[in-house]
Amino acid sequence: MKVIILCGGMGTRLREETEYKPKPMVEVGGKPILWHIMKLYSHYGYKEFVLALGYKGDAIRNYFMNYYYYNNDFTIHLGMKEEIEVHGDHDERDWKVTLAETGANSMTGHRVKQCGKYINEDNFMLTYGDAVANVNIAALVAFHKQQNTIGTVTGVFPPSRFGDLITDGNIVEKFHEKTKEISKQNPINGGFFVFKKEFFDLIPIDESCDLERVPMETLASLRQLSIYRHADFWQCMDTFRDTQLLNTLWKNNPEWKVWK
Numbered sequence: 001m002k003v004i005i006l007c008g009g010m011g012t013r014l015r016e017e018t019e020y021k022p023k024p025m026v027e028v029g030g031k032p033i034l035w036h037i038m039k040l041y042s043h044y045g046y047k048e049f050v051l052a053l054g055y056k057g058d059a060i061r062n063y064f065m066n067y068y069y070y071n072n073d074f075t076i077h078l079g080m081k082e083e084i085e086v087h088g089d090h091d092e093r094d095w096k097v098t099l100a101e102t103g104a105n106s107m108t109g110h111r112v113k114q115c116g117k118y119i120n121e122d123n124f125m126l127t128y129g130d131a132v133a134n135v136n137i138a139a140l141v142a143f144h145k146q147q148n149t150i151g152t153v154t155g156v157f158p159p160s161r162f163g164d165l166i167t168d169g170n171i172v173e174k175f176h177e178k179t180k181e182i183s184k185q186n187p188i189n190g191g192f193f194v195f196k197k198e199f200f201d202l203i204p205i206d207e208s209c210d211l212e213r214v215p216m217e218t219l220a221s222l223r224q225l226s227i228y229r230h231a232d233f234w235q236c237m238d239t240f241r242d243t244q245l246l247n248t249l250w251k252n253n254p255e256w257k258v259w260k
Contacts, residue, residue: 001048001141003041004115006211007034007129008054008102016240022056024129025063026243029250032063033237036132036256042095043259044137046125050098050118052111057101064097109209116200127191132246132256133234135192140228144194147226150202151219152194155187155227156234187227190234 011023018026024034038049053060063070071090077083098118102111112126123144125137135154144152189212203215219225233255237243249255 001046001121001123001125002050002119003038003046003048003125003127004050004052004112004119005034005037005127005129006108006111007051007060008057008104008106008111009108009130010055011130013238014240014243017243018055020056021059022054022129023237025056025059026237028132028237028243028246029254033132033246034060034129037127037129038092038095039259040132040135040256041125041137042092046137047094048096048098050100050115051129052100052102052115054102054104054106054111057099061099064099067092103207106207107209108211109203109213109215110205110207112211112215113200113203113205113209116197119197119200121197123194123196126193126195128236130238131191131234131236133190133192133230134232134256134258135190135230135234137192140192141194143228144226149219149226150196150199150222150224151216152226152228153216154190154192155229156190157187157229157231158234158236187229190230192228192230 005024007022007024009023011018011026014023014026017023025032027033028036034051041047041049051060068086068090069084071092073087075085075087077085100115100118102114106114123141125141133154133156140152140154199215199219202218203209209215216225235242235246235249235256237246250257
């Protein structure tokens with residue numbers, strides 16, 4: 001089963017980093033967040049990826065075209081004919097990565113639609129290129145197959161950053177600290193989707209098509225969208241603050257690092 005990763009957005013809320021690179025190439029612990037996402041899928045045996053490129057896609061192309069040199073030390077012997085001596089190796093030798101240009105201005109639904117030509121199996125996975133989690137991909141796929149719906153979305157429960165004010169008119173009666181109690185939260189879309197191939201037929205040919213609007217709303221109206229609840233770690237990278245948090249966690253407690 002292949003994994004489509006959306007890599008084409010501009011990441012305007014992370015302008016400190018995305019002025020010169022696409023958001024999936026922003027580094028966490030010295031590696032692009034895209035690499036972290038791919039390592040999660042690879043850990044569960046899913047090693048065929050379709051990267052939907054757009055904004056500054058050449059940075060991602062360059063990274064994978066020169067993957068060996070980005071991930072190893074090497075010595076260049078200068079002369080009439082240069083020789084490169086690579087020191088070491090990497091663990092991603094069996095990855096298969098398709099780099100698909102999906103347009104600089106395309107919305108997420110249109111990007112997915114364009115990747116359909118690379119999907120030959122009955123099911124495929126899809127996620128965003130800007131969030132990490134310790135989702136059990138094997139359990140997610142098993143759940144999707146058991147539900148037998150066209151689509152499955154992973155619902156996550158990120159902790160609120162803010163407390164709640166309980167009021168009576170203009171008077172605050174009680175201040176609730178931010179909570180991690182899942183029973184008091186509604187899940188949000190955390191990505192990490194699984195779809196039957198027929199999902200492509202529900203996506204209109206329209207550059208402005210947003211994945212979370214017409215295609216997903218259609219699935220919901222048909223009662224063909226299941227939710228896999230993930231109550232453990234999930235963190236997106238929308239802002240510079242998120243980037244700092246993820247880099248701090250990588251040094252101390254990277255819960256999404258399920259691989260060795």
